[in-house]
Amino acid sequence: MIIVSVDQAISNLWAWLSTWLDENGGVHSYVVHHHRDNLRILSPDTWTQAPCILGLLRTYQKTRDKKWLKLAIKLSDYLVKTYQKPLHVYRNSNHERKPLGRPEIIHNALPSYALLEMAKEMKDKGMEWRPYYNTARDNITNFLLVRWDEPIGSPISFYHGRAAHIHNMSSATILAIADLSEMENRDDYIEKYCVRIGKYIMDCQIMEGRLAGAYPYVDTEAEYRTLYSLITCIGLSQLYERTNRVEFLRSVQRAVENLSNFVDAQTNIICHFHRKGYPQWLPDTFLFIRIVEWLKSRGELIPVDGQRIMRNVLSRQYQNGGFPLSLGFEDLSYRKGLPSRPHIRRWRDVLPTPNWNAWNFWMLSEMLSENTHLSEPNATSPFTIETDQEEEEGPYTIVEDESMVTFLDKGKDRIAGIFLKESEIADFSLIEERGDYWRAISSLNKYPRFLRRLILKLPNL
Numbered sequence: 532m533i534i535v536s537v538d539q540a541i542s543n544l545w546a547w548l549s550t551w552l553d554e555n556g557g558v559h560s561y562v563v564h565h566h567r568d569n570l571r572i573l574s575p576d577t578w579t580q581a582p583c584i585l586g587l588l589r590t591y592q593k594t595r596d597k598k599w600l601k602l603a604i605k606l607s608d609y610l611v612k613t614y615q616k617p618l619h620v621y622r623n624s625n626h627e628r629k630p631l632g633r634p635e636i637i638h639n640a641l642p643s644y645a646l647l648e649m650a651k652e653m654k655d656k657g658m659e660w661r662p663y664y665n666t667a668r669d670n671i672t673n674f675l676l677v678r679w680d681e682p683i684g685s686p687i688s689f690y691h692g693r694a695a696h697i698h699n700m701s702s703a704t705i706l707a708i709a710d711l712s713e714m715e716n717r718d719d720y721i722e723k724y725c726v727r728i729g730k731y732i733m734d735c736q737i738m739e740g741r742l743a744g745a746y747p748y749v750d751t752e753a754e755y756r757t758l759y760s761l762i763t764c765i766g767l768s769q770l771y772e773r774t775n776r777v778e779f780l781r782s783v784q785r786a787v788e789n790l791s792n793f794v795d796a797q798t799n800i801i802c803h804f805h806r807k808g809y810p811q812w813l814p815d816t817f818l819f820i821r822i823v824e825w826l827k828s829r830g831e832l833i834p835v836d837g838q839r840i841m842r843n844v845l846s847r848q849y850q851n852g853g854f855p856l857s858l859g860f861e862d863l864s865y866r867k868g869l870p871s872r873p874h875i876r877r878w879r880d881v882l883p884t885p886n887w888n889a890w891n892f893w894m895l896s897e898m899l900s901e902n903t904h905l906s907e908p909n910a911t912s913p914f915t916i917e918t919d920q921e922e923e924e925g926p927y928t929i930v931e932d933e934s935m936v937t938f939l940d941k942g943k944d945r946i947a948g949i950f951l952k953e954s955e956i957a958d959f960s961l962i963e964e965r966g967d968y969w970r971a972i973s974s975l976n977k978y979p980r981f982l983r984r985l986i987l988k989l990p991n992l
Contacts, residue, residue: 538905540845541590541895546908547852548583548892550933551885553953556609558583560885561950561957563856564627565756565803565810565863568879568964570948572630574955576623579886580610581641582893588648589896593903600652607649610642611662619673626886636688636700637762639674640707643667647710654714664714671711675704676724684727688749696750698735699759701728702766709773721773729770732763733782737789744789745805755805757793760786761818768825784831787822791835794819799843800858809859809871814887816844817894824898841898851931852910853883854891862965868922869965875919878927878938882916924963938962 535543551559557575562568584606591599613622624639625632646663653660678686680696686704688697705725712720737745746763748754764783771779793802800811801819823837848854859873860880913932920926920942927947928939938948940961949959 535845535848537841537845537895537898538903539909540848541586541892541899542905542908543848543852543910544854544888544892544895545586545590545852546910547849547883548885548888550912551952552606555612556605556607557613558606558885558889559952559954560889562627562629562886563879563882563884565861567627567966568962569627569629570950570960570962570964571957572955573950573952573957574623574630575609575613576626576629576886577610577621577638577642578626579889580606581645582889584610584642584645585648586889586892586896588645588652589893590899590905592652593896593899593901594905595902596905603649604653607646607663610646611666614666614670616669619669621670633689634674636675636678636686636697637703639670640700640703643670643675644703644706644710647707647714650714651710667707668711671707675707679724683731685731686728690749690751693751696731697748697759698732698746698750699748699762699766701732702763704728705766705770709769725770726774726776729767729779729782732767733778736782736785742789742805744785744787746786757790757801757803757805757815758812758818760790760805761815761822764822765818768822780826780829780831783822784826784833787819787826787833787835790819791823791833794835794840798858799840803857803861809873810861811858811873813844813847813854813856814890814894816840817891820844821894821897849883849914850911851883851914852908853888855881855883856887865965872921875921876917877921878916878918878925878929881918882929883931 548558553559558579559573559575560579561570561573584603587599587603587606591603610621615622620634620639621642623629624634626638646667650660650663653663675686680687683696685696685701687694688700689695690697705728708720708724712718732746735747735750737743742755745755746760748756748759764786767779767783790801793805793807795811798811800813801816802808803810803812803815820837820841823833823835826833857880859871860877861871862869913930916929918925918927918929926941928941930937934952936950937946940947947961948957950957
């Protein structure tokens, strides 16, 4: 096990992320998520762009090295230039469903928060800040607050096509509105919006039983996802910082105490679905460490050794600077079709993707010490990953260099994917993507072709 420092890990991670950066400041990425893939669309999205900006800004604030601020400015300018003013939303503010999916709350709240954080820093330095502020304000006023549900006290998201309140998305809204209130000296925004969101989230928090302390993903169903619980904690922790109301601190503490039960003693990685075992996700683990360390800095006693977990997760960084996604990947909606098999190297487990590594970068930057001096990166490229045979695909040899990722299907002796990092779409891909209908289509494959065709015609008959 090779253990690197947080400082070196950040330096190496950005060196890798920057290979996905185009000349305009957009960070490209394909997407692997727990419920679907989006490998064909590589264009920058806000889920990737905003955490990169926040990570760069925090790194600058901790190091005072101006190169990080220049990078943050470049990435922020990209958000401003590609903002879709007639719609009042950011381009590709739908992540795994880009470019045609419905713009969603968190995918707009996060970039607005990032731009407002930049605006505050630039204003303090006497530099141009208004484009960042104006863009974020337009988005908050004409998109986020248009979704405001006054009787509930939380913004409306959509879950399976129906209006609902998704707590991690609402929590990200706290971040954006709280920053706007600071810049405009509007304390009423905190009480009118942020505190009400926080209280509603706490009203939905589980208070007894095995999941005591957990936040459900959405207020309409009892579903629990570690990643989103921890993003919810980020918003509530910032709300505590703004208001000094101890109930928000206690809520985060209860959530973390619950989640601490699901950190694997051997791997030191946390389970993605509020249970013991697999799948275990590295982005969730970085978020968990960040919240644990924040609680400890506020004098809270948390029975978790965050530094031990950190040392272990940092040891999983690849030589090119990226981190893998998970251990024992499992599909959220179709466990039978893609079950967790931690003893094999699934390509979705081991492939480093910018969308999740951007979050790793942000969380690591938050944990930098003041007045840190970052070493130069020592990441190396090209980098090769060998995967195992899976149910219906692989094994693959994945080769990544500074400009391209190539999938070679060893079982069929053919190239399965070519991904130029600065492209808007993949140059070539035969990799089967999971989507809204993959479960249904997979279930039909057990029938002979003529019967499949007949079944598909039944709606018309």
